[in-house]
Amino acid sequence: MTTSIHQLDDGAWISVNESREVNVSDLWLLARHDFCDCELADFLAEGFVEVGVEPPVIDARIAGRCIVCGTEGVTDWLTVGRVVDPADGEFYPVDFTSVHVPRQRTRLARPE
Amino acid sequence: MVTKVEKWKDEVYGNEIREHLMRFAEEGWDSIPEDEHDEWFERFKWWGLYHQRSGQESYFMMRIGTPNGVIEPGQLRVIGEVAKEYATGPAANPEFGEAVCDWTTRQSVQLHWIKLEDIPEIFEKLESHGLSTQQACGDSWRNIVGCPVAGKDKHEHVDAWPVAKDLHETFKGDDDHVNLPRKWKVAVAGCDQGCGQGDINDLSLEPAVKEIDGEEVEGFNVRVGGGLARKEPRFARDIDVFVRPENAADVAGACSALFRDNGDREDRFNARIKFLMDEWGPEKFRQVLQDDYVDFELETAGEDLREAYSYNAGDGNGHGDHVGVHEQPDGNYYVGLNVLVGRMGADDTLELADLADEYGSGEVRLTQRQNIIVTDVPEENLDAFLDEPLLEDYSPDPNPFMRGSIACTGTEYCSLSIVETKNRQVRYARWLKENVDLPDDVEDFHIHLSGCTASCAQPQIADISLRGMKTRKDGEPVEALDIGLGGGLGENPRFVDWVEMRVPADEVPGAIGNLVANYEAEREDGESFREFVEARDEETLADLIEPEETDYEDPYMHNTKMTWYPYVEDDSMEDSPAPTDGAGQPLPSDD
Ligand code: HEM
Ligand code: SF4
Ligand SMILES: [Zn+2]
Numbered sequence: 236m237t238t239s240i241h242q243l244d245d246g247a248w249i250s251v252n253e254s255r256e257v258n259v260s261d262l263w264l265l266a267r268h269d270f271c272d273c274e275l276a277d278f279l280a281e282g283f284v285e286v287g288v289e290p291p292v293i294d295a296r297i298a299g300r301c302i303v304c305g306t307e308g309v310t311d312w313l314t315v316g317r318v319v320d321p322a323d324g325e326f327y328p329v330d331f332t333s334v335h336v337p338r339q340r341t342r343l344a345r346p347e
Numbered sequence: 348m349v350t351k352v353e354k355w356k357d358e359v360y361g362n363e364i365r366e367h368l369m370r371f372a373e374e375g376w377d378s379i380p381e382d383e384h385d386e387w388f389e390r391f392k393w394w395g396l397y398h399q400r401s402g403q404e405s406y407f408m409m410r411i412g413t414p415n416g417v418i419e420p421g422q423l424r425v426i427g428e429v430a431k432e433y434a435t436g437p438a439a440n441p442e443f444g445e446a447v448c449d450w451t452t453r454q455s456v457q458l459h460w461i462k463l464e465d466i467p468e469i470f471e472k473l474e475s476h477g478l479s480t481q482q483a484c485g486d487s488w489r490n491i492v493g494c495p496v497a498g499k500d501k502h503e504h505v506d507a508w509p510v511a512k513d514l515h516e517t518f519k520g521d522d523d524h525v526n527l528p529r530k531w532k533v534a535v536a537g538c539d540q541g542c543g544q545g546d547i548n549d550l551s552l553e554p555a556v557k558e559i560d561g562e563e564v565e566g567f568n569v570r571v572g573g574g575l576a577r578k579e580p581r582f583a584r585d586i587d588v589f590v591r592p593e594n595a596a597d598v599a600g601a602c603s604a605l606f607r608d609n610g611d612r613e614d615r616f617n618a619r620i621k622f623l624m625d626e627w628g629p630e631k632f633r634q635v636l637q638d639d640y641v642d643f644e645l646e647t648a649g650e651d652l653r654e655a656y657s658y659n660a661g662d663g664n665g666h667g668d669h670v671g672v673h674e675q676p677d678g679n680y681y682v683g684l685n686v687l688v689g690r691m692g693a694d695d696t697l698e699l700a701d702l703a704d705e706y707g708s709g710e711v712r713l714t715q716r717q718n719i720i721v722t723d724v725p726e727e728n729l730d731a732f733l734d735e736p737l738l739e740d741y742s743p744d745p746n747p748f749m750r751g752s753i754a755c756t757g758t759e760y761c762s763l764s765i766v767e768t769k770n771r772q773v774r775y776a777r778w779l780k781e782n783v784d785l786p787d788d789v790e791d792f793h794i795h796l797s798g799c800t801a802s803c804a805q806p807q808i809a810d811i812s813l814r815g816m817k818t819r820k821d822g823e824p825v826e827a828l829d830i831g832l833g834g835g836l837g838e839n840p841r842f843v844d845w846v847e848m849r850v851p852a853d854e855v856p857g858a859i860g861n862l863v864a865n866y867e868a869e870r871e872d873g874e875s876f877r878e879f880v881e882a883r884d885e886e887t888l889a890d891l892i893e894p895e896e897t898d899y900e901d902p903y904m905h906n907t908k909m910t911w912y913p914y915v916e917d918d919s920m921e922d923s924p925a926p927t928d929g930a931g932q933p934l935p936s937d938d
Contacts (some may be wrong), residue, residue, distance in 0.1 A: 241351050243385060245576075245615070245801065247762040248401065253384040255401045259799075260758075260765045260908040262817055262824050279817045281765065281800060284616070302818050302827075302849055307578070 238288055238318045242295070246282030249295060249315060252324040257295070257315045259283070262302065264334045265313075271306035275334070278302075284309050291317045293326070294338075311337035353612045355386040356486065361525035364390045372466045375929055376405050393487065393525070395480025396466070399459065400762040402911030405926035405934070406436060407461040408760055410483035411473065412490035413713060414515040415497055415508055415535075416454030420709030425476045426456055427696035433469055434693070436460030437924045437931060438915045440759070442770045446693040450686055452753060452805055453532070454713040455483060455490045459760050464929030481519050486527045488518040488603065492534045494542035495712040499675045499722055502666075504554040504652060505565045507537030510595045517596050524603050528610030529618035531603055532574070535567070535595070540666045541656030544715050546582045546840050547573045547805065549620045550602050557589045557649030566591045568648045571602060571632060572624030575802035580842050581621040586629045586636070589646040601640035609635070653838040659716070659793065661810055661835025661877030667791030668716045670750055671743050672729065679707075680729055681722045684741040687776060688754040688769045689717025691741070698737050706732040715805075717753055747792045748779035753805065757798035757815070758907040764798035765815035766826040766852065767903035767913055772796045775856055778899045783860045786867045792876065793835075794859070796828070807842040808834040810876045811859060817906075818849040825904045826852045832862075832888055833880025844880065846888045853901040854894035861893040 240251050249257040265276040281299040288294070294312040313335050316328040329335070349357075359367065368391060371379050379387055388398040397408040411426065418426070430448045436459065439445035449457040461469070473479060482488055494500065497508035514535065518524050524531075535552045536543025545551025552567035567590050573583030590598045611617045624632060637645050657666040669683040684699075691699070699719070703709050708723035719741070724732055733743065742749070752775070755761070757768025775794070785792055795809035806812035812831035817824055828850055831843030850858055869891075870879050880888060907913035911923030924933045 239382070241385065243352070243389065244762055250385050253382050255404075255762075258401060258908065259763060260817070260906065262819075277819070279765070282763070300816075302816070305848055 238290070238293075238321055238324060240286050240288050240293060242283035242286050246284055246298065249283050249286055249293070251293060251316070251318065251326040254326070256326045256328060257283070261331045263297070263313065263331045265310065266334045266336055268311070268337045270308060270310055270337070271301045271304050273301055273303045276301040276303065278310065287312065290321065291319050293317065311339055313337050349612045350615055352389055352615060355389055356526050359390060361393060361487075361522065362520055364393050368394055368396075369467055372463050376463055376926060376934065390485075393482060393485035395483035396461070397484050399760045400758075400764070402920050402923045403436075403760065403925050405463065406459070407463065409458045409461045409469070409480055410451075411456040411458075411478055411480050412483040413455055413478070414491045415493040415511045416495045416713035417508070418711045418713065419477065420704070422476055422478055423703060423711050424697060424700040425472060425478060427693050427700055429469055429472060430458050430696060431693035433462070433465045434458040434460050437927070438912050440770065441914050442773050443690050444692050448691050448693065448696050449756070450689040450691065450713045450717050450719055452689075452715050452717060452803060453490055454492050454495065454715055456713070457756075462927075462929055462931070479519070482525070486529050487525050487531060489530055489532045491515050492532075492543060492548065492715060494536045494538040494540070495669055495714045495720055496542075496673075496675075496681055496722070497537060499677075499681055500538055501674065501676055502538045502540050503676075504539050505537035505592060507535045507543075507552070507554070510537075510552070510592050511535040513596055514599055518600065518603070524600065524607065527603065527607050528612045529615065531606060531620070533599065539652040539655040541653070541658040541660070541836055542666075542669070542715075544659065544836060545570060545573070546836055547575055547808065548583060549574060549606075550599060551583045552590065552595060552599070553651060553653075555589055555649035555651045557646060559646065564591055564649070566649065567595065568651050569598060569602070571629070572621040574619055574621045575805060575807055576619070577616070577800050579621070580802070580807045581624070582840050584624055584629045585648065586633045587648045588633060588636075589649040597641060598645070601636055605632075605636055605640050656837045659808060659835060660837025661793070661833065661841070661875060662837065663789045663791055663875040663877075667793065668718065668750065669714050669720055670718060670745065672733070675723070678726070679722075680724045680726065681720050682724055682729075682732065682743050683714070683718055683720045684738065684743055685745040685750050686718050686741055687749055688752055688772050690769060691719070695737065695740070699741070702732065702735055702737060746780040747785055747790060748776045748783070748794070751791060751793040751810070752776045752796075753793070753809070754796040755798050755803035758913055761798060763801050764908060765817060766798050766828070767907045768796050768798045768804070768815070770914070771852060771901065771903055774899070774901070778856045778897075779859060782856070782897070783863050785863060786870070788873060789876070806831065808836055808840065809843065810835070811862075812843040813855065816849045818851055820851050824906055826907065828852055828855055830855070830858065830892060833877045835877050841877070841881070844885055844888065846885045847892045847894070850894045851904070853899060853904060854896055856899040857895035857897040858892050860897070861895065862891050865891040
């Protein structure tokens, strides 16, 4: 089966294969990013703006704020998890408390 | 390319969702195909059902749309009975118990923990008493709001209730208007105080007078494109159109048809009409409306009554709300009761239904400040009604901090939320009541708490606005609030200035206490809080806030969104009983 992925409810969560897997309200640590001037941004996820899939990786651009410096905006692409085996569709989320590095491009899922 | 949600709506939307909903309800939760969950939950909203947040799968929030907040004689009892029988979940709320009714900021009713399997019975009961959940959520005409005492108010210019009712009846289930690009929120008001809060709605009909062919006609001016959501608040803009009451449905329908055809269906974040208004401006909007959507000449705007608007205007002692005892034009009285954060237990709701029958006509009305009004109380019944013990908890003469509090749903049930809201605001209000005094001449002081930027608690139009955030305290993530100051409606509405960001939630009451003390010390004689804020720049204001810990204790500092329910002992996601079957028994999990 192909992996179905979307953000719904104004970006409140990311659904992977019809299961709500990634939620807003968590703090993500971002390194080597240009979201703000902080070396390590402490980023509050407030809404998922776009989701993309580049098997096995699931990516998202997230709207929110760095709680260190107050910068608001939308991140580049962040890996939020993986679907290793499309046959069983099981989603393995990343640990959002570890450090993440945003990237510039990914393949877009259908726009929400 | 249209969005996935649009694709789902193309397949099944509107009235026809009901037969599917009923089939799933008969066959049980498991009958919804696993690979169709998201699309069905998106559609169910149209019938007033919103799937609760993660950790609470298979439970729904149910919204009942009560136009203009009017709950007719007998209906309050039905709502209370439905809440008592069906709105109980696997855990109770420590402040409110189990089975509660929420009176919302758009004059609707919300119940939680509703099971899919119970929906046919609930619908039958509601509908046999003239109540409905149709279009209470989803992409169409939402519940119509207005002055809650329309038809019973001395400040009335035109009685807008028949107009609101007509719009409600016309556009509920009307196939031409059931599938819009996004929600469509309408306000219709006829009083001169601005109680309809039209400025924050997609479409607002507000009272006006116009001389037409030498005759003074009473009707409405039209404004379009208000809304608070996200970080893009807008006030509705004057499109220079006057409508007679008998044309209201034509013009309102023309506006929603224009939205249907021209709203952005490729990006839900850009779909509300406020964004089309940004792009077009009011002149083009009017032109397109005239050219393509009405077949008569639109009148230019009449003379409005905005100068007198005092509702939620931030002037400290105007008509800030409908709480208290007020005489109706027919000599009876309406009694506005304060419901702290809009939540009332089912038993209290049933008791109030009895009191409304006993002392009034049985009718009650909901306000946009989450309060409830008992109408039609004859003078000779007033004293006995006011002596009822229930009114100690729902007071017609509350402390200003209890009276001015509004809070949204927050992490208790809502998936967009960042922080806990209602229980926290209850604790804030109680602490402020005990510890903080307002200047003697300030009777109204509004504090609105929203758990995220969707702004369901209308934070941008309060004296003090609180909005969910996070920060770290001693390295640990804690719930926090941004603090905004000096918002209000009135003739010239104003959104708050956001002046102090990410204040840990346990330091907010101290911050408010210090701010109020500084306001009292520095204000000019009679200066309202809003004027005080308007006269100062953001930096000066930030210095007046001074967050600090006090003896206020906040039990919700941890990340309540990571719990399955914030108030239980075993609160981790793994401890969640959801999803459950129709009897509330846990179902084997999918993963
Ligand atoms: C179970 C989850 C939710 C609950 C319990 C909830 C509750 C509420 C309530 C009580 C209101 C005001 C009342 C009304 O319209 O009758 C409201 C309004 C609103 N809700 Fe929600 N909500 C939920 C989820 C959401 C989501 C996911 C979104 C975003 C798609 C959202 C966006 C809004 C907005 C934008 C408003 C109106 C603010 C304005 O005036 O512009 N809500 N909601
Ligand atoms: S303001 Fe946000 S947290 Fe509060 S009910 Fe609305 S969507 Fe949920
Ligand atoms: Zn930063």
